[in-house]
Amino acid sequence: MDAVTLARIQFGFTVSFHFIFPAFSIGLASYLFVLEALWLRTGKGVYANLYRYWLKIFAVAFGMGVVSGLVMSYQFGTNWSVFSTRAGPIIGPLMAYEVLTAFFLEAGFLGVMLFGMRKVGKGLHFFATSMVALGTLISATWIISVNSWMQTPVGYALNAKGQFVPAGSWARIIFNPSFPFRLVHTVIGAYLTTALVVGGVGAWHLLKDRANPGARTMFSMAMWMAALVAPIQILAGDAHGLNTLEHQPAKVLAMEGDYQPSPHGAPLVLFGLPSNAEGRMRFAVEIPKLGSLILKHDPNAPLPGLLDFPKDRWPPAPIVFWSFRIMVGLGLAMLGLGVWSLIARMRGRLYDWRWLHRAAVAMGPAGFIAVLAGWVTTEVGRQPYTIYGLMLTAQSHSPLAAPAVAASLIAFVLVYFLAFGAGGYYLLHMMAKPPEPGETEPPRTPQRAGGLVPAHGVDPVPQPAE
Amino acid sequence: MGMHIDLTVVWAFIIAFAVFAYVAMDGFDLGIGILFPSFKVGAERDQAMTAIAPVWDGNETWLVMGGGGLLAAFPLAYAVVLTATYPLMIAMLLGLVFRGVAFEFRWRDARHRALWDTAFCIGSIIAALSQGIALGALLQGVKVANGAYAGGWLDWLSPFSLLTGAAVVVGYALLGATWIVWKTEGFAQAHARRLALWLGAGTLLALAAVSAATPFLAFDYWRRWFAMPGVLLTAQVPLLTAITGGVLFWSLRRGADRAPFLMALTLFLMAFIGLGISLFPYIVPRAITIWDAAAPPQSQAFMLVGAVIIIPLILAYTGWAYWVFRGKVDEHGHH
Numbered sequence: 001m002d003a004v005t006l007a008r009i010q011f012g013f014t015v016s017f018h019f020i021f022p023a024f025s026i027g028l029a030s031y032l033f034v035l036e037a038l039w040l041r042t043g044k045g046v047y048a049n050l051y052r053y054w055l056k057i058f059a060v061a062f063g064m065g066v067v068s069g070l071v072m073s074y075q076f077g078t079n080w081s082v083f084s085t086r087a088g089p090i091i092g093p094l095m096a097y098e099v100l101t102a103f104f105l106e107a108g109f110l111g112v113m114l115f116g117m118r119k120v121g122k123g124l125h126f127f128a129t130s131m132v133a134l135g136t137l138i139s140a141t142w143i144i145s146v147n148s149w150m151q152t153p154v155g156y157a158l159n160a161k162g163q164f165v166p167a168g169s170w171a172r173i174i175f176n177p178s179f180p181f182r183l184v185h186t187v188i189g190a191y192l193t194t195a196l197v198v199g200g201v202g203a204w205h206l207l208k209d210r211a212n213p214g215a216r217t218m219f220s221m222a223m224w225m226a227a228l229v230a231p232i233q234i235l236a237g238d239a240h241g242l243n244t245l246e247h248q249p250a251k252v253l254a255m256e257g258d259y260q261p262s263p264h265g266a267p268l269v270l271f272g273l274p275s276n277a278e279g280r281m282r283f284a285v286e287i288p289k290l291g292s293l294i295l296k297h298d299p300n301a302p303l304p305g306l307l308d309f310p311k312d313r314w315p316p317a318p319i320v321f322w323s324f325r326i327m328v329g330l331g332l333a334m335l336g337l338g339v340w341s342l343i344a345r346m347r348g349r350l351y352d353w354r355w356l357h358r359a360a361v362a363m364g365p366a367g368f369i370a371v372l373a374g375w376v377t378t379e380v381g382r383q384p385y386t387i388y389g390l391m392l393t394a395q396s397h398s399p400l401a402a403p404a405v406a407a408s409l410i411a412f413v414l415v416y417f418l419a420f421g422a423g424g425y426y427l428l429h430m431m432a433k434p435p436e437p438g439e440t441e442p443p444r445t446p447q448r449a450g451g452l453v454p455a456h457g458v459d460p461v462p463q464p465a466e
Numbered sequence: 467m468g469m470h471i472d473l474t475v476v477w478a479f480i481i482a483f484a485v486f487a488y489v490a491m492d493g494f495d496l497g498i499g500i501l502f503p504s505f506k507v508g509a510e511r512d513q514a515m516t517a518i519a520p521v522w523d524g525n526e527t528w529l530v531m532g533g534g535g536l537l538a539a540f541p542l543a544y545a546v547v548l549t550a551t552y553p554l555m556i557a558m559l560l561g562l563v564f565r566g567v568a569f570e571f572r573w574r575d576a577r578h579r580a581l582w583d584t585a586f587c588i589g590s591i592i593a594a595l596s597q598g599i600a601l602g603a604l605l606q607g608v609k610v611a612n613g614a615y616a617g618g619w620l621d622w623l624s625p626f627s628l629l630t631g632a633a634v635v636v637g638y639a640l641l642g643a644t645w646i647v648w649k650t651e652g653f654a655q656a657h658a659r660r661l662a663l664w665l666g667a668g669t670l671l672a673l674a675a676v677s678a679a680t681p682f683l684a685f686d687y688w689r690r691w692f693a694m695p696g697v698l699l700t701a702q703v704p705l706l707t708a709i710t711g712g713v714l715f716w717s718l719r720r721g722a723d724r725a726p727f728l729m730a731l732t733l734f735l736m737a738f739i740g741l742g743i744s745l746f747p748y749i750v751p752r753a754i755t756i757w758d759a760a761a762p763p764q765s766q767a768f769m770l771v772g773a774v775i776i777i778p779l780i781l782a783y784t785g786w787a788y789w790v791f792r793g794k795v796d797e798h799g800h801h
Contacts, residue, residue, distance in 0.1 A: 088541020
């Protein structure tokens with residue numbers, strides 16, 4: 001394999017692994033914010049216990065997000081130095097703002113959030129939780145802006161060195177055409193991912209003990225989230241798709257598997273085997289006119305096909321076509337779970353409908369798969385460009401020999417599977433323990449000095465065993 | 467208004483500040499990782515871990531700031547330096563992955579705690595060593611042609627870069643030992659004090675060796691340090707370093723708690739100023755100046771607005787977080 005292919009595999013591998021953690025911690029930080037707020041408002045011990053239960057899990061997941069994210073901030077320079085030199089003047093400041101406004105905020109308050117329960121007052125501790133949650137959202141905003149600019153670049157000029165430099169207002173660059181859609185879709189995706197994990201864990205424990213108050217509360221909260229947010233996500237995804245059709249038509253045509261132009265309305269291809277080599281779908285199962293109805297909201301609206309574009313500017317349609325279907329299929333399953341939970345709630349069977357709980361357990365990891373499939377769709381769909389329409393991926397990589405990139409790729413694969421494999425195992429292990437009254441704080445939480453007296457209804461916290 | 471502020475110089479100082487903040491803060495927690503095997507299993511290791519657990523993440527964020535800031539303000543330098551030191555950067559990142567996850571994992575898995583403690587130590591050593599070797603590689607110069615790195619992928623390897631690598635490992639270990647002196651009492655503190663004496667001697671020796679070797683790398687360095695009348699100023703750096711070293715040993719023998727760490731930091735500051743004298747205004751020595759690498763003024767100005775407002779805020783709440791966890795970690799590993 002050549003250096004550019006290896007560099008792409010490396011970036012895809014490290015960024016996919018990385019995004020698993022923020023997809024979870026963005027939602028979990030907000031969930032912790034809600035739990036602590038509810039505890040402060042109601043004084044109910046169940047919220048404090050759930051807060052502590054999920055805080056320990058958050059600590060492990062967040063740590064893995066930090067170190068895998070650190071890798072990303074250097075991947076641009078190590079493997080994509082030409083891209084960095086040329087796009088640095090535009091994407092660099094946005095990423096620098098991410099560090100300044102988000103990473104420091106998260107890191108600065110994380111210590112107090114994790115270990116400071118007995119060091120600062122309740123109000124200050126809640127403030128620390130809020131700042132960590134806010135930090136995750138600010139971080140998502142900046143990095144999605146960067147990614148969106150690479151998808152829909154505006155507000156730039158080229159200087160004498162061939163660099164993309166800002167021309168005019170930074171607001172145009174930050175709020176580039178695909179940014180609002182991608183941001184909403186990504187953040188909701190993170191919330192749904194977390195809701196499914198929390199719901200899955202709650203359901204797991206309800207299957208063993210349907211009286212566990214922590215399991216009941218977390219399951220109920222998670223199912224509300226799924227029921228309310230899954231339909232919003234589907235609408236947001238639809239709007240995002242229309243935006244993509246406007247700015248990156250070839251990507252949408254690859255997602256839909258439309259090689260042939262459809263002057264009288266495009267069908268919706270349900271399944272099939274796209275072939276870029278042959279320039280057609282094989283074994284297509286399609287519904288006439290539905291494609292145009294979805295994309296143009298008019299069954300007879302004409303749509304172009306990939307054949308309208310030069311072949312060397314096509315994204316690899318087989319990957320995009322299938323990753324898109326995985327994401328949509330899982331999204332519909334999430335909607336189904338949400339609706340089912342509403343029916344169970346109406347019938348008063350939310351906590352004892354065992355098939356619902358089994359389904360929620362099965363859907364626990366679905367968010368991660370959907371989120372990764374979505375990113376594969378949008379990133380592979382941007383090919384063959386790094387900056388859409390302007391800079392080819394094949395012209396973006398570092399002047400490195402293939403063996404150097406291959407060796408580092410192998411090292412990343414080994415280290416990630418070892419470190420994050422162990423981390424995943426620990427997370428599952430923690431989630432397998434039921435939430436209990438008197439849930440412990442993270443290990444090594446300072447216990448001596450303090451001003452925090454446990455609120456009414458919270459069991460005194462025992463010393464961690466370790 | 468005749469005032470003309472050169473944004474590029476301002477940004478060079480901001481990046482230098484971020485790098486020094488990184489070295490000062492992550493230096494001591496990497497140093498504790500480097501020294502970890504010498505701590506007794508049980509209370510002493512738990513104390514060492516607790517002394518850094520609430521702050522390590524913030525410390526490491528300065529590395530992201532250094533990298534992100536470099537990409538934003540000096541994209542060409544970011545591209546050239548990271549390509550030139552490619553295997554080192556990959557090794558550093560993987561080392562940081564291992565040590566970063568060990569913070570949480572060691573509490574989660576008592577059966578494999580020894581394994582994660584080893585990962586914490588080896589990861590810290592690899593990260594420190596890679597940073598030190600990369601510094602040496604930069605000082606000895608990298609091959610640049612047509613605005614891109616033009617050397618091979620092992621050009622960084624030389625006796626000099628290995629020397630700077632070792633120097634950084636020893637120096638970080640000194641920061642770690644003196645941090646433990648500050649944050650603990652009893653057995654752990656006494657042990658760290660003994661370590662700090664040896665490491666202090668090692669750091670001074672390493673500084674002297676690197677300083678002696680640098681002027682021979684290129685005539686430019688020689689001229690910067692020894693030409694009249696500049697030598698009257700540059701000579702102050704080794705002089706102050708020697709005084710700082712003296713105070714370090716005196717404070718360690720006298721049983722002071724905080725002074726050893728502050729003196730160790732001052733040693734790093736002196737080394738950092740020395741590097742500034744050797745490098746400025748080059749960002750890649752003798753190949754790329756800060757002006758060659760600079761992003762356009764619109765980019766630098768846009769970021770400067772944020773940096774001027776936000777960096778003081780960051781320093782304020784980071785300071786607050788340190789203040790919350792002030793005081794000694796007791797023998798049960800609690801603050």
